[in-house]
Amino acid sequence: MTRVALLQMTSGIDPAANARALSSAVREAAEGGAQMLFTPEMSGLLDRDRARAAGSIVSEVENPSLAAVREAASKAGIWVALGSLAIAREDGRWANRSFVIDPAGEIAARYDKIHMFDVTLASGETWRESAAYVPGEQVVTIAGTPVGRLGLTVCYDIRFPGLFEELGRLSCDAIAIPAAFTVPTGNAHWHLMQRARAVEASAWVVSAAQVGEHADGRRTYGHSLVVDPWGDVRLDMGGDAAGLAFAEIDPARTAEVRAQLPSLANRRDIPTSGAQ
Structure with missing residues (x-):
């Protein structure tokens, strides 16, 4: 068995405050016996005002949250799946x-992140991630982590x-599916899709999420989850508060x-459609 920790955050517009929260979570996860900590999308800065955010979005070398997590991980001797940062x-x-x-x-x-969140919701929320962010082009996995081979995705993926x-x-x-899901889409689809993706890949899904009211005015869904390969939910942190939990x-x-159910072994390539 591998013990993991999930950090459910209410990240704000102050990178230094978010970095402190991340460092504290790394330490607490290790003290709680976790071998790996998972954090949400945009752990270091969550700010929909891009003009204001621009001053805080820096290179990897300059990023305070990345530096803080690397230092904390080395002190605690723990792996961290840092959900995402704006770089x-x-x-x-x-x-x-x-x-x-790594430790x-x-x-x-x-x-x-490969897929950009470009949507207009019935609630009136409009998001155009591609206006500022460049989509990734590579599928990434890493072997040798405490949870075995770990596949990386982010939110809308x-x-x-x-x-x-x-x-x-x-x-x-x-x-890993770190997220900052909106409340309308979370209510409709979060649990459904998390369970479906676990079943499709016959893999554990670990999804640390943002939650609550944020300093930039948005509200996120929460419900950080761990789902097993059968689709059973093993941890649900709810949608009310930030915190740390273990699974x-x-x-x-x-x-x-x-x-x-060897669906991965039974998979066949789908023939090209003959429709006219």
Whole structure:
């Protein structure tokens, strides 16, 4: 069994405050016996005012949250799946970038969110992530983590099953889906899609989320989840408050599910449609 911790956050517009919260969570996760901590999307800064946010979106080398987590991870001797940070690229655009930090504080993997959240909801909320962020182009997994081979995704990626089919084909044991889900879409689809993606990939899904009312005026859904490969929810942190919670990842459960229902092994390429 592998003990993991999930940080449910209400990140704000002050990077220094968010960095302190992340450092504290790394320490508390290790003290609670976790081998790996998972944090949400935009853990270091959540600010929909892009003009204001621009002054705080810096390179990896300058990012205070990344530096804080790397230092805390090395002191605590724990892995961290840092859900994502807004990172300034050399071309002046931004990336929504996930990091996996090893117990030495080194960056073991990076993943740039592939699918941009460009939507207009019935509630009146409008989001155009692609106006500032450059989508990633690479599927990323990392072997040798406490949860085995870990596949990396971010938030809106969950709506694109082709990505999760590829992560299943790559034999991921667990998939991280850090998020800052809106309340309307969370109410409608969060649990449904989390369970579906776990079943499709025959893998554990670990989804740390943002929650509550944020300083930039948005409200996020919360409900950080751990879902097993059968689709059973093993942890649900609710939608009311930030905090830290723990769950157990059992590799024997993965083997059991894949033996009972070998959908990954039975997969066939779909023929090209002959429709006119």
